[in-house]
Amino acid sequence: MQPDTPILEMRNVVKDFTTGGGFAKTDIFRALNDISFSIHKGRALALVGESGCGKSTCARLITKIYEPTNGQILFRGKDITEIKGRQEVLNYRKSVQMIFQDPFGSLNPTHTIYHHLARPLLLHGMCENNKVKLRTRVEELLEMVELPSLTADKYPHELSGGQRQRVNMAKTLAVGADLVLADEPTSMLDVSIRIGVLDLMQRMKKEFNLGFLYITHDLATAHYIAEETAVMFKGQIVEWGDTTEVINNPQHPYTKLLISAVPDPDVRFADVIKGDLDYSDNAHHIRSISSAHSQQVKQVNHNHFVRQLAG
Numbered sequence: 001m002q003p004d005t006p007i008l009e010m011r012n013v014v015k016d017f018t019t020g021g022g023f024a025k026t027d028i029f030r031a032l033n034d035i036s037f038s039i040h041k042g043r044a045l046a047l048v049g050e051s052g053c054g055k056s057t058c059a060r061l062i063t064k065i066y067e068p069t070n071g072q073i074l075f076r077g078k079d080i081t082e083i084k085g086r087q088e089v090l091n092y093r094k095s096v097q098m099i100f101q102d103p104f105g106s107l108n109p110t111h112t113i114y115h116h117l118a119r120p121l122l123l124h125g126m127c128e129n130n131k132v133k134l135r136t137r138v139e140e141l142l143e144m145v146e147l148p149s150l151t152a153d154k155y156p157h158e159l160s161g162g163q164r165q166r167v168n169m170a171k172t173l174a175v176g177a178d179l180v181l182a183d184e185p186t187s188m189l190d191v192s193i194r195i196g197v198l199d200l201m202q203r204m205k206k207e208f209n210l211g212f213l214y215i216t217h218d219l220a221t222a223h224y225i226a227e228e229t230a231v232m233f234k235g236q237i238v239e240w241g242d243t244t245e246v247i248n249n250p251q252h253p254y255t256k257l258l259i260s261a262v263p264d265p266d267v268r269f270a271d272v273i274k275g276d277l278d279y280s281d282n283a284h285h286i287r288s289i290s291s292a293h294s295q296q297v298k299q300v301n302h303n304h305f306v307r308q309l310a311g
């Protein structure tokens with residue numbers, strides 16, 4: 001892999017789903033249309049958009065749950081459709097880990113935290129099957145995610161949502177992941193503990209040189225964690241580039257609409273579009289003009305691009 005080769009690259013990816021049209025008729029629904037982006041080690045890309053825009057479908061394609069209809073997904077420069085066979089897929093899934101929105105659902109209530117961390121260590125050959133060595137490694141992992149070593153003996157129900165999300169992060173470190181797909185990892189947590197989990201993700205990114213795909217509907221947290229942002233709407237990326245550029249100089253009406261909806265008074269994103277059209281009052285119109293697929297892209301700055309409206 002060249003030093004500047006992205007850890008993951010989506011190239012013009014299309015994903016169609018077949019849906020029942022009734023009476024032996026099938027309809028095709030295009031969930032992703034011409035999606036391209038790159039993720040680099042030690043950096044985060046935020047994929048931002050409302051529910052149903054296709055964010056999780058991107059993650060499911062990357063984890064090989066779905067196959068793309070068209071286009072390519074490259075991991076360390078290699079097309080992931082060529083990753084076949086049990087061992088190869090297992091190795092790939094070790095390198096590409098997911099952290100889900102629901103920290104409750106991703107841990108088995110019948111097992112201790114020790115089990116949750118020792119199992120992937122053994123499964124992926126990351127530690128010798130030796131009681132003392134495993135215990136030491138599990139405690140190290142807990143320390144890395146700022147949890148006390150005694151957490152190992154607890155069950156998931158004894159932990160808070162934020163602590164459980166930290167255990168999920170420790171699982172990604174246990175297997176030595178290169179890329180983390182974090183799908184709304186803080187949206188089910190209390191606002192007061194979100195920042196701690198985001199700070200930990202920042203630290204993991206820098207200290208362990210992990211690449212992050214941070215999936216969110218929330219521009220404020222994207223701003224906090226991601227160097228780059230791609231704004232999605234109805235299966236298309238409408239604007240992308242350096243996060244500060246996209247947020248401080250938004251070009252696409254849908255990005256401006258998202259910014260106008262940021263409620264946090266401390267994050268004065270709304271000032272960015274002051275004097276412009278009242279985006280909240282024109283939401284319906286903006287969504288309708290942003291829906292059509294367009295192939296025309298304008299470069300706004302060195303790393304800032306906007307898709308032109310169709311027609």
Ligand SMILES: Nc1ncnc2c1ncn2[C@@H]1O[C@H](COP(=O)(O)OP(=O)(O)OP(=O)(O)O)[C@@H](O)[C@H]1O
Nearest residue numbers: 017018019029031050051052053054055056057058
């Ligand atoms: N297996 C499937 N079959 C048919 N349609 C699907 C399937 N999976 C997803 N979709 C549709 O594709 C679109 C994108 O879904 P996706 O889950 O990627 O959105 P999202 O942006 O992640 O939303 P959310 O934040 O609610 O998870 C939606 O309209 C969804 O209904």
